[in-house]
Amino acid sequence: MLQSLGLNELAHEIYRFALDHPGCRVADLLDGLDASEADLQQGIGRLLELSLLRHASGTLIPTRPPLALRTMLERQQSELLRRQSEFVHIKAAVDRLSEEYEDAQARGTHSGWERLESPAAIHARMERLAGRTATECVSLLPADANGLEALRARRPLDQHMLDRGVLVWNVYLESIYNDRTGLAHARWLAQNGGKVGTAPTLPLWLVVFDRTTALLPVDPQNxxxxxxxxxxxxxxxxxxxxxxxxxxxxxxxxxxxxxxxxQPTPLERELLRLMGQGLTDEAVCKKLGVGLRTARRMIADLLERLGARSRFEAGAKAVARGWLRPCACGGEQPIRAKEAKGSPVPATLTEGLGIGMLV
Structure with a gap:
């Protein structure tokens, strides 16, 4: 209790000794207390600062605490009142700013949708929605949604929701395993109660809060x-x-x-499907979230396993093996290119168009 006055146990013993031995000297304290002279002098100095002791002809005289400490108590009480008044004003300012923010957000909304122009506006909205989420937050997060800055901004939001018992469910591209930073965040989320999975491709980034509000890109390609x-x-x-x-x-x-x-892995099956749609290597890379060299290495491996010399032939053999489902709509089934009479389509052209060229 006395520590709030800056008094340690030795200082308290000195004060009590002075009460029991009015007019004592330092020599008396050395004889009566088990302490060094340096420690005694330090304790006496603190008691003199607080006016609990005073010097009188080389002796130490104790004083009455209420009188000695009244000024200190009044000063601290004044400081407490000042801080309380400051707190009230700060709270009022925060409440006013919050009301202005909510009003501004309400003015900017349209019926059922609202466009957010900048990354700062998107993050501010995610922060606001995450703070209100009560049940679940589900997300599709392709590669371009997992940059370092995005992860740094998202982690405290995920942490806050997890702490409140909200289900945080993220789906990443399978290529997340090639992204050290993104994989670390995904594993942190899983270890802290979130639900995390991967898919070969994702159509766009998407975040849905409590199944009532969603954020998605204006243009998934931009x-x-x-x-x-x-x-x-x-x-x-x-x-x-x-x-x-x-x-x-x-x-x-x-x-x-x-x-x-x-049988191919889900990622390899998706690669075959994308090839069947006639996508270029660059477009396949973007869909899968892998590098160009990685995609071409995977394509080469599939061609070798299928015993195919071209992507066209690989598509046909993938269907024959049951790796892809036949589909006349040109989705997963590689449709055979129609050749002009007397003029076979060059192998380089069929490879450039991919294995899914429509008739």
């Missing part, structure tokens, strides 16, 4: 175009259905990969 917040029930039903459909084929993070016979 992150700089900004984002849109949607709240209409019609929008949300479709977006949630998209998320749940992707989760059906999701692989839990760090799940052991098991290849059944000669």
């Amino acid at each position: 992150p700089a175009a900004g984002a849109v917040q949607v709240t209409g029930a019609g929008y949300l039903v479709g977006l949630i259905a998209l998320f749940e459909r992707l989760c059906e084929s999701m692989t839990p993070l760090d799940a052991p990969g098991v290849r059944e016979g000669d």
